[in-house]
Amino acid sequence: MLIFRPGSVGDTILCLPCFHLIARRFPNAERRMLTNSPVAKVSVPVKAILEGTGLVDDYFEVDHSDVRGRLRTRWDLCRRIRSWRPDLLIVLTEVREFKQHFSELAFFKLCGVRAMLNMSLAERSAPHRWVPERGRYEYEAERLARLVRSLGDARLDDSASWDLRLSPTERERALEAVKPARGTAGLVVCSIGSALGIQDWGAEKWLAMIEELTVRADGYGLAVVGAGSEYERSEAMRTRWHGPSVNLCGRLGIRETAAVMKHADVYLGHDSGPIHLAAAAGVPCVGVYTARNPAGQWFPYGNQHRVIFHDVPCAGCGLSECTVYAKRCITSITVAEVLGAVEDLLLRVGSASLRRDVVRASE
Incomplete structure (x- = not known):
């Protein structure tokens, strides 16, 4: 099986239910993934995310811009895939426009792929469906599950479908790393990094929010996660926290960071990979989008999360850099909005813990 999915942390995590489904459907197949090499300083290789899961056996990791721009690179990749002779290509890409779809279709035909799933123009160009009862579009994870429905049920609501199969060593390292931040009430995990500057809420907003939250989340500890390049900025925020805290930016691998999420009561961050790691671990998240x-x-x-999102007139721009409106969609989000969402989740988490304690006492 050749699985085609470019992306980084968030993209890979959202594919987990599909990867688990493919492994169940073809347990004896050799599964390789065609993906891209990291495209940003804070990105990590897909192999580092899935290593040890048994969901993917090997990788064709390439620079996609180089493949598209250089005939020699494209032919070398084609030759490698042809020599492997995959029986089935399973496509799990984002929505494609006609030109890119046709180019990729021609490439895989040249590779001699025998059969292709989700490679029709209708499937690849179909936009996300509108969900009236939610008042927004379907999750990317839902769209991907629809793409592989002919293979079976991706079981999106089953926690096992989001399992990264963390090793005991990874769990132990995470436990040791997060110990300094464990509070009497629980733990808040936060990441203020983002792959794109347009997704950044801003240092002043984060500092103001953390100063308010540390007073209202009395008894909670704080663990900040992210890439090494985010350490100093995250440290400035961590030092505002009154309770126990730890800055883990750059200190842990991506899978150990996923293991840290297992200890969180609430996660807080941008539209970036760590929020999907937290959601996969079953942690209620507050996202600033x-x-x-x-x-x-x-x-x-999942419906347990709180995403702060302003529907401004320029919504849906798809830009990587805002050059006209000074990121008004995210900068217009107030500290009070984010703080209120975090408090709401902490209240729900606390109530759930109290109910469990009462049940245990009665037993």
Whole structure:
């Protein structure tokens, strides 16, 4: 099986239910993934995310811009895939326009792929569906599950479908790393990094929010996660926290960071990979989002999360850099909005814990 899915942390995590489904459907097949090499400083290779899961056996990791721009690179990749002779190509890409779809279709035909799933123009160009009862578009995870429905049920609401199969060593390292931040009431995990500047809420907003939250979340500890390049900025925020805290930026691998999420009561961050790691771990999340993508599309999967999103007139721009409106979609989000969402989730988490304690006492 050749699985085609370019992307980084968030894109890979949202594919987990599909990867699990493919493994169930073809347990004895050799599964390789065609993906891209990291495109940003804060990105990590897909192999580092899935290593040890058994969901993917090997990788064709390439620079996609180089493949598209250089005939020699494209032919070399084609030769490698042809020599492997995959029986089935399973396509899990984002929505494609005609030109890119036709180019990729021609490439895979040249590779001699015998059969292709989700490679029709109708499937690849279909936009995310509108969900009236939610008042927004379907999750990317839902769209991907629809693409592989002919293989079976991706079981999006089953926690096992989001399992990264973390090793005991990864779990132990995470436990040791997060110990300094454990509060008497629980733990808030936060990441203020983002792959794109347009997705950044702003240092002043984060500092103001954390100063308010540390007073209202009395008894909670704080763990900040992210890339090493985010350490200093995250440290400035962490030092405002009154309770126990730890800055783990650059100190842990991506899978160990996923293991840290298992200890969180609430996660807080941008539209970036860590929010999907937290959601996959079953942690209620507060997301501070731009309006560059349709509402709902890249939200963490599940109705337990709170995503702050302003539907401005320029919503859906798809831009990587805002040059006209000074990121008004995200900068217009107030500290009070984010703080209120975090408090709401902490209240729900606390009530759930109290109910469990009462049940245990009665037993």
